[in-house]
Amino acid sequence: MNPELALLHPYPFEKMAQLFKGLTPAQQLTPIALSIGEPKHPSPSFVLETINQQAKHLATYPTTKGIPELRQAIATWLQQRFTLSTIDAEHQVLPVNGTREALFSFTQAVVNRQHHRPLVVMPNPFYQIYEGAAYLAGAEPYFLSCTHENNFIPDFDAVPADVWQRTQLLFICSPGNPTGSILDQQTLTKLIALSDEYGFVIASDECYSEIYFDENNPPLGLLQVCAELGRHDYKNCVVFHSLSKRSNLPGLRSGFVAGDANILKPYLLYRTYHGSAMPVQHQYASVAAWQDEQHVIENRGQYRQKFAEFYAIVNPVLPLTMPDAGFYFWAKVPDGFTDETFAQFLYEKAHITVLAGRYLGRTDPLGQNPAEHYVRMALVAPIADCVAAAQRIVNLLKS
DSSP, X not given: OOGGGGGOOOOHHHHHHHHHTTOOOOTTSOOEEOSSOOOOSOOOHXXXXXXXXXXGGGGSOOOTTOOHHHHHHHHHHHHHHHTOSOOOTTTSEEEESOHHHHHHHHHHXXXXXXXXXXXXXXXXSOXXXXXXXXHXXXXXXXXXXXXXXXXXXXXXXXXXXXXXXXXXXXXXXXXXXXXXXXXXXXXXXXXXXXXXXXXXXXXXXXXXXXXXXXXXXXXXXXXXXXXXXXXTTOTTEEXXXXXXXXXXXXXXXXXXXEEOHHHHHHHHHHHHHHTOOOOHHHHHHHHHHHTOOHHHHHHHHHHHHHHHHHHHXXXXXXXXXXXXXXXXXXXXXXXXXXXXXXXXHHHHHHOEEOEEGGGGOOOOTTSOOTXXXXXXXXXXSOHHHHHHHHHHHHHHHHO
16 A cells, blocks of 8 residues: 555544534534534535536546536636636536545645655644645655734744745635635745745635625735736746535536636646546536526525624624635634633533544644644634524633
8 A cells, every 4th residue: 555645634523523523412403513624505506507507417437627618617607706807617627526525636736746845834723634645645744833813824924935846736725724824925925935935836725705894995816916917827826726615516426627728737737647537518508607696695694694693693702704715714712721621511511513623733843733723613604603602602601
């Protein structure tokens, strides 16, 4: 077996299951899951109708590159959403089977194992795929701690030059999972300049970009900043987007990678061998989803209401910080608890599951895990359930 498999951590939800093992939740209360970031809003009916209409393609082998209609729908959406003057649907867009698979496979294609001790740099806490992909590509992960003191944005200025010299891939996540923080234009411009200087690729995970609170102030994207700098080739820059959160379609497994054509060309070759091609009927359904914004606006409205009501109830008892975007509260646990004991407390006494923060982070060079005093609460359940969870938390803490 590949010895690098031994470097992989159990997935956070496996750790959570072990944490709750042997505990008996309050049976008189219905369970409320705030642990897994799986959207529970209804999927758009027109997407389901499109799948049914295109069911004949169950007899069609899909191509890895995807149908032209999907690549063009994505390119058009990118131009409209991020005010890009141009993006080439033929060479700068590649549909993928959800960004989880793409983030992993992209790393395998980008990392050059012949280089001595290559690094993949990533935020800490982080989406665990970044770490696992780095190990299995033969690279070392290098963690940049995101703390309350730095507004949960990595301190890129503190990264030593010798680290940048070894870096082959930089993962950024904006809006961040789990913190919800957004990278600003100045920071993204700085990272592009560092990429030019040291030659690494920037992979921007923007899967939460369409869940934000101010309709007039959507999060910036990496390609948007490239375009504003006149870099329409998007050199060394790629972005990852998905329909899972934007359109409540996690089971469709539909996303895309877009950016530097010189990177996407060999990545497409890798994917041809990798064997990940989106079913044709799902591609047509994805076209319909990317071409419609009304359901996305309505989706944001539901999250806006949930965050407002949850915050109003919980914040007086358990101080919360509103995220810039996304659907997570990154909540610091009360005094007297660790993240794990607080998660156990909520599960056992209130039948609520939240994710202990330490499972999303790693120990830094100072011996600290920047996530271990936090829990992640995903407000993905229906509004009534989120309000009920908030009231249970407050009642518990008051008692």
